[in-house]
Amino acid sequence: MSADDMSVPAAELVIVGHYDKGPGYATRRPSGSPSWLLMWTQEGAGLVEQGGAALTAGAGDLVVLASRAAHHYRTEGERWRFWWVHFQPRPSWVTWLRPYALSPGCHLAPGPHQRTPTTQPTLPPGTTLGPDATLPSGATLGHGDNLGPRTNLPPGSPGAAAGEPPPVSGRIERAFLRAHAYARWSGRGVPPEPGETSRPVAAMAERARELVLGAVEEILLLATAAPDAFGPELGDGEMGPGAWGASAPDAGGVSAPGPGGLGGPGPGGSRGVGGLRGVGVDRRVARALELIAAEPGAPHTVTSLAAAVALSPSRFAHVFAERTGRTPMRAVRAARLAHAAQLLEATDLDIGQVAAACGFVSPFHFSRTFAQEYGLPPRAYRRRLNS
Secondary structure, rough: OOHHOOHHHHHHOOOEEEEEEEEOOEEEEEEOOOOOEEEEEEEEEEEEOOOEEEEOOOOEEEEEOOOOOOOEEEEEEEEEEEEEEEEEOHHHHHHHHHEEEEEEEEEEOOOHOOOOOOOOOHHHHHEEEOOOEEEEOEEEEEOOOOOOOEEEEEOOOOOOOOOOOHHHHHHHHHHHHHHHHHHHOOOOOOOOOOOOOOOOOOEEEEEHHHHHHHHHHHHHHHHHOOOOOOOOOOOEEEOOOOOOOOOOOOOOEEEEEOHHHEOOOOHHHHOEEEOOOOOOOOHHHHHHHHHHHHHHOOOHHHHHHHHHHOOOOHHHHHHHHHHHHOOOHHHHHHHHHHHHHHHHHHOOHHHHHHHHHOOOOHHHHHHHHHHHHHHOOOOHHHHHHHO
């Protein structure tokens, strides 16, 4: 069959494969490929060259090569076990990859083994981590620090289990397995379950291609997500990447409102999750605010939030209040109320369901708290919006 006989143009084909190659394996494309190429290394290493960039991809590294540029890749050492996908990217993917460009068309999203902070953060003296605390990658222990009996150290940290794969690698691998299975789908019935992966598969059915691209999107999001590393404070008024999105504190110390309740005044005068003051923004506080905004209905406590950012509860509460002007639990309360307002506006959930979804212990407590913050009880608030 020639390319002219195919129902899908070569440039639009979505092909998923898994290789385990030894010394001598190499591919050279002087004119590049009509499609983009993604490669994720599981074991061993591969040497990749494109557009003047040369890199060695090790375990956990994601390499993405744009189309139509000459490239060459080969096994580096004794083994290179890796997943690969030929695809055409969705527009948003190019934006995600841009910070990882080594040259035009060549991108490297490093695996966890390469993600070390530019500074080695040290926990404050006397810090005591809770039983389920996680020490950030690269963090060291100061004098008097005390790790709980079940502290989780990231791979590579002193005391971490040797060879233990980071959780994100397992999720990426499962996404590749799903992508390979989806590529075999006919578009009718139920997609096949992941199985044998020795043969590359081209997704010929339109629905199959869309499912594969969905899995690729998940892989890119996971591989390009910022690692959980908590360094020292930033400069005055400066913010860490992604901490607040497009919002920033105003002169009064309250940030502009954004989706999910982060920011300033909401409906009825709610201030949302308090803005950061005009002093140095602590990365750990920004991370705690991200966790609250992402899942306001979760059973957050000062202890759980402190453990998530590797601080003792007392130290976390002090730093959080100093930087935001409110306690952690007031920030949680504001986020829950903002989430509740969104559910009241966009859904027909009853008051009890809204209360439960937003983490309130009872509908009565929710209604009273909502009225205090928004000036109207939940039912009246919904009626006003729908009138």
